[in-house]
Amino acid sequence: MIHVLIVDDQALNRILLSKMLEEDGYKISMAYNGLEALKVLETQDIDIILLDVIMPVMDGFEAAQKIKQRFDEVYLPIIFITSLDDQGSFERCLEVGGDDFIQKPFEKVILHAKIKAHSRTRQLSKKANQQKELLQYHHNQNEREHEIIEHIFNNSLENQDKFKDHLDFNLSPASMFNGDMFLVAQSPIGNLYCMLGDFTGHGLAAAIGALPASRAFYRMVSKGMAVNDVASEINTLLYNLLPGHMFCAATIIELSSSGKSISAWLGGLPDAYLIDQNGDVKQVLESQHMALGILDEDEFEHEVIHFETDHETRLAFATDGIIETTNKNDVFFGEERFLETLKSKPMVSCENIVGYVSEFADGSEQQDDVSIVLLNCLPLASQEQVRETFSTLAFNLSLSLNAKQIKQTDPVYDLVNILSGVGGLKDHRSNIFLLLSEAYNNSLDHGVLGLDSNIKLQEDGFFKYYEMREKALAALSDAMIIIDMRYCPDTLSLYFIICDSGRGFNRGESALSATNSEFGRGLSLLKEIAEKVTYNASGNQVEMCYKLS
Amino acid sequence: MNLTKSTSADGTTLTIQIKGKFDFNLVQSFRQAYAQINANIVKVIVDLRETEYMDSSALGMLLNMKKTIESQVGTIEISNCQPQLRKILQISRFDKKFDIC
Numbered sequence: 001m002i003h004v005l006i007v008d009d010q011a012l013n014r015i016l017l018s019k020m021l022e023e024d025g026y027k028i029s030m031a032y033n034g035l036e037a038l039k040v041l042e043t044q045d046i047d048i049i050l051l052d053v054i055m056p057v058m059d060g061f062e063a064a065q066k067i068k069q070r071f072d073e074v075y076l077p078i079i080f081i082t083s084l085d086d087q088g089s090f091e092r093c094l095e096v097g098g099d100d101f102i103q104k105p106f107e108k109v110i111l112h113a114k115i116k117a118h119s120r121t122r123q124l125s126k127k128a129n130q131q132k133e134l135l136q137y138h139h140n141q142n143e144r145e146h147e148i149i150e151h152i153f154n155n156s157l158e159n160q161d162k163f164k165d166h167l168d169f170n171l172s173p174a175s176m177f178n179g180d181m182f183l184v185a186q187s188p189i190g191n192l193y194c195m196l197g198d199f200t201g202h203g204l205a206a207a208i209g210a211l212p213a214s215r216a217f218y219r220m221v222s223k224g225m226a227v228n229d230v231a232s233e234i235n236t237l238l239y240n241l242l243p244g245h246m247f248c249a250a251t252i253i254e255l256s257s258s259g260k261s262i263s264a265w266l267g268g269l270p271d272a273y274l275i276d277q278n279g280d281v282k283q284v285l286e287s288q289h290m291a292l293g294i295l296d297e298d299e300f301e302h303e304v305i306h307f308e309t310d311h312e313t314r315l316a317f318a319t320d321g322i323i324e325t326t327n328k329n330d331v332f333f334g335e336e337r338f339l340e341t342l343k344s345k346p347m348v349s350c351e352n353i354v355g356y357v358s359e360f361a362d363g364s365e366q367q368d369d370v371s372i373v374l375l376n377c378l379p380l381a382s383q384e385q386v387r388e389t390f391s392t393l394a395f396n397l398s399l400s401l402n403a404k405q406i407k408q409t410d411p412v413y414d415l416v417n418i419l420s421g422v423g424g425l426k427d428h429r430s431n432i433f434l435l436l437s438e439a440y441n442n443s444l445d446h447g448v449l450g451l452d453s454n455i456k457l458q459e460d461g462f463f464k465y466y467e468m469r470e471k472a473l474a475a476l477s478d479a480m481i482i483i484d485m486r487y488c489p490d491t492l493s494l495y496f497i498i499c500d501s502g503r504g505f506n507r508g509e510s511a512l513s514a515t516n517s518e519f520g521r522g523l524s525l526l527k528e529i530a531e532k533v534t535y536n537a538s539g540n541q542v543e544m545c546y547k548l549s
Numbered sequence: 550m551n552l553t554k555s556t557s558a559d560g561t562t563l564t565i566q567i568k569g570k571f572d573f574n575l576v577q578s579f580r581q582a583y584a585q586i587n588a589n590i591v592k593v594i595v596d597l598r599e600t601e602y603m604d605s606s607a608l609g610m611l612l613n614m615k616k617t618i619e620s621q622v623g624t625i626e627i628s629n630c631q632p633q634l635r636k637i638l639q640i641s642r643f644d645k646k647f648d649i650c
Binding site for chain 1: 631
């Protein structure tokens, strides 16, 4: 129901108007002056105001101005009540915000028509305002979500500033979110990995794949995997995750900790360039493969390229944003200009290059994300490894193997796995393996199986030896090898005693063997790795002490 | 499989990667990995990034490989050794015979 407010100090006018309107089914409220009208408006939902001009306390002009100021969001029509002799004040009425006039004496048809017309406009205005509020709500929601996502994205990028000597890079997203992705990480043995990726399109939709891809990248690098395995992992992940039309062109680089070699998996980005410090190209590295996320696991192409580098070598690679930048005449920046910029000065920086690109674009709107990386092939310090604390629990471990167990088990490997579970020993597992493997295989090969290392000296003797070993092992029926181990946390020592049922033999000769020989290397290794190695007189028992500190 | 081999995209580098333990159990497969080596190969990389353990039999296998293919292949590289394995190679003076990086 349309709600009309009649504002007039004269009772006659109020009664006349309200009678006319009530008959037509309008809801009526009344006020005696402008100030009261304002009060009514605060509490009632008024659709149309009929406003007298001359009133005590606050006249119609002042009231109209105040009403329009106060209720500016939705159109609230004000129809001034005027007499014919008020003609001079019409202009003033419009100035203060009046929307229409109704003249005394009132004519029902005209009054009715005017109220109808203005309330229709008010309805439209109401609807528009609701839509505006809804739009504002969605806009705020959107902003908030973007802020959250931006925060997550920024936090997902680790290490970017850690390798300032090695890496110079510049990422210029075309919109708030970058469809280009640059990841950096170092493996446990010190190799530096970096990945430049370009997802289809730009903005949030393109950036969304960066989150899982970056997690997979960091995980694989922390395990020190090869670049093709890193690529394969991310490929499978994106293949399963992204819609069919989305993929990620990428270059994945592994620089060895010596800075002297690079392995690269190149999938779909423009050519990379191996350059010297003056920017002269030494080698062009063309993309070898399709982008990540297109081929399934079985079709995926693993081939990498390897090349040697030196400390003066730099590797320049970029997404297609640079060469596809256009100027006002729709001319591409192109590869030739890119190569020119690399040579523009010694040790050119990414900032220089991006500067040239934007100078070329000369104000043309950026169409795509622009990313470039310059990698200096310098040696790397390996990362500090966090050492486990040593277990304080002393223990003995003893096992004796009969012929059947000797044939069927791999006791060295299993023992190393057991010991690796003891706090602090995992860091020494390679050495523990070596000690146990050498001692156990000596006992088995020479003590129990009675093999002669001199076989290895013959033509193809190395392989003959292992063939003979296999045969002898298969024929073994009665034998025993005992392994005793003791862990002393007080002295941080591991003691091993390995004893076999064989006849024993003279260990002296093998200790003399040179490094070139096919055997005997084992014993000298034992002596270097262990603190102490002693054999008993009969040669069927060895004792070793290994220091963990 | 504890041993994988792959040829680089340009066909000049053969990479033999060994996972877990490098010992006499791999004698046959390691020999096969370089047995019929393509004439384009100029470099062989033994990639030990995933090798946790090795013993003297692995050293013997590496020396055998060197003897067999060194006339054909320019460089044999042992790469990505973990520190303890690198030490084993150094003690055995393998740094004099191979490019260890």
